[in-house]
Amino acid sequence: MSITSANQLELLQTAEAVAREKMIDPSLVIEAMEESLARAAKSRYGAEMDIRVDIDRKTGRATFTRVRTVVEDEELENYQAEFTVEQAKQYMSDPKVGDTFVEEVPPVEMGRIAAQSAKQVILQKVREAERDKQFEEYKDKVGTIINVLVKREEYGNVIVDLNPGEGVLRRNEKIGRESYRNGDRIRCYIKDVRREQRGPQIFLSRTAPEFMAELFKMEVPEIYDGIIEIKAVARDPGSRAKIAVISYDNSIDPVGACVGMRGSRVQAVVNELQGEKIDIIPWNEDQPTFLVNALQPAEVSKVVLDEEAGKIEVVVPEEQLSLAIGRRGQNVRLASQLTNLDIDIMTEEEESARRQAEFEQRTKLFMDTLDLDEFFAQLLVSEGFTNLEEVAYVEVSELLVIDGVDESTATELQMRARDYLEAQAAKALESARALGAEDSLIEFDGLSPQMVEALAKDGVKTLEDFATCADWELAGGWTTVDGERVKDDGVLEPFDLSLQEAQDMIMTARVLLGWVDPADLEPDAEELGDEEAASEEAEA
Incomplete structure (x- = not known):
């Protein structure tokens, strides 16, 4: 027409x-x-x-x-x-x-x-x-909980009705033992919204740690109001979870507020998560204290923290070991996720045996290198000396506190330690040159002959080679692979080189080579002003 x-x-x-x-x-x-x-x-x-x-x-x-x-x-x-x-x-x-x-x-x-x-x-x-309307509507809802209607199941994935449109609850985002029928109404967490050729894809989750955090926010008014903050969540979906909370009001107990009268608040969350057991833990800035809380209900005897490696050693009584580890390692795994630390659990007997082995190893070191008898070497170890450098370059007064050590004995000890270290340095330098290390690397400030030798063995023989290294290649580090932290060994890690020291040395080498302008490394006035303001704020 x-x-x-x-x-x-x-x-x-x-x-x-x-x-x-x-x-x-x-x-x-x-x-x-x-x-x-x-x-x-x-x-x-x-x-x-x-x-x-x-x-x-x-x-x-x-x-x-x-x-x-x-x-x-x-x-x-x-x-x-x-x-x-x-x-x-x-x-x-x-x-x-x-x-x-x-x-x-x-x-x-x-x-x-x-x-x-x-x-x-x-x-x-x-x-x-x-x-477009559906994408615009849901992209701003990422991180929130919605009620949806189950439509059908495809290859283990649940398709839900969003009215309009559909969302996907993937198989790995479902709590293990949950099953759904058409018409069931369920709560889901909007994890991601993507614009794709076939239309916006809205991915939902019931296993995300954030889902539990949002459920608590709905049940606990103090969390919604910001009086209590959820600092961390770790979940083994459908089985057990740990949630760390802190209160910004001294009159409010964060754990008690989350539990509720007769457990009413936490029970509402547990029922939504199909009976998932929840440990509510008070958060603490001090990592060892926080870890002790996170390992509840196990009792901890001692904690040793290695901040640089992001690793922590926990000592527990023999009868608490199985409780601390948990069924199939669940308790320690959740505590590790919650604190973002690698946790090594040992019994008091195991820790004692390790300390004894370290004592014997250091005693033998001093006996072999300083020509001391076993009793005198044990005295040095008992006073806290762990290596030859400490003996060689410590103040004489610190050696005089050892029973039976006078000034002449202390001087003799330091001379023997320095002679041994110099001989080792000369030997390492000769080895490094034989391996092809150039003077530009040998004379670089901050590298000992032993470090140069280790670098040369790894193929780093010039200052240019050194300047192309990454900080973790020198100092070591940790990488997360499939949720597990994996150790990356550094060439200079045995020499206790920190990541910051490695960064500074590499940048210094690049400046010497003319690769970097020193002016680019200086913070500008605005940054300095921000730092000063932050410092004044902290002091106030």
Whole structure:
């Protein structure tokens, strides 16, 4: 039919009806109609023509126009949609390149094929508008909980109705023993929203630690109000979880508030998570104290923290070992996730045996290198000396506190230690040169001969080689692989080189080589001002 023969208001009424049904902007539907009518017109007048349609938003009248653009002579390609300056002079006064000439053309008759094509365009545009609306609606809801209706299950993944649209609860995001039927209403955490070719994909989860945190926020008003903060969550979904909380009001107990009267608040969360047992733990800035809390209900005798390695040793009584480790290592694994530390648990007997082995090893070191008898070497170890450097370069007064050591004995001890260290350094230097280490590396400030030897053995023989190293390659570090922390050994790690020291040395080498401008390393005035302000704030 002809567009002119139709009720002009019918277009607007149709657009409003579709927009209302799909809950999208009516202007988007009208734009789709304009595009579909323009496509139909092109099939009538010619595909090369630039035909445009404009539907009046008040009257519904559709105006068909042909647009031609003025181009340079040599750029003229499409004779139906473009013309030169000379050709344009027939229609326009003083035409310039880039100008357009618009003329109205008669409306087209909408045949069956054209009408079908127009319908497809409109449907496609409406679908795109729906997808955009759904993406915009849910992208800001990431990190929140929603109630959804189960529609069906596909290959273990649960498809839920979001009205409009669908969400996916993947197999690995379901709590293990949960099963759902069509029509079940469940709570899910919106984990991710992605814009994909087939439309927005909304990924849900019931196993995410954040899901538990959001459930507590819903059940505990103090968390919602910010009086209590959830600092960390670790879960073994469907089995057990640990949650660390802190209160910013001294009058409110964070653990008690989360548990609720007769356990009502925590029980509501437990019921939602299918009986998952929850340990609520008070958070503490002091990591060893926090870890002791995290290992509850086990009792801890001693904690030794290695901050640089992110590792902690925990000593427990023999009868508490199985409780601290937990069933299949669950308790210690959750405590490790909660504190973000590697935890090594040992009994008091094992720790005692290790300390005895270290004592014997250090005693033998002093006996072999300083030519001491066993009793005297044990005295040095008992006073806290662990290596030759400490003996060689410590203040004499610290040696004089040892029973039976006078000034001459202390001086003799230091001379023997220094002689041995110098001999070892000379030997290491000779070995490094034999391996091909160059003077630029040997003379670099901060590297001992033993360090240079270790670097040369690893293929680092010049200052240029050293400057290309990464800090972790020198000092070692930790990498998380599949959720497990894996140790990366550093070439200079045996020499107790920290990551910060490694970074400083590498940057110094790059400056010496001219790779880095020293001025680039200096903090600007604004940064210094921020640091000073932060310092003053902390002091206040």
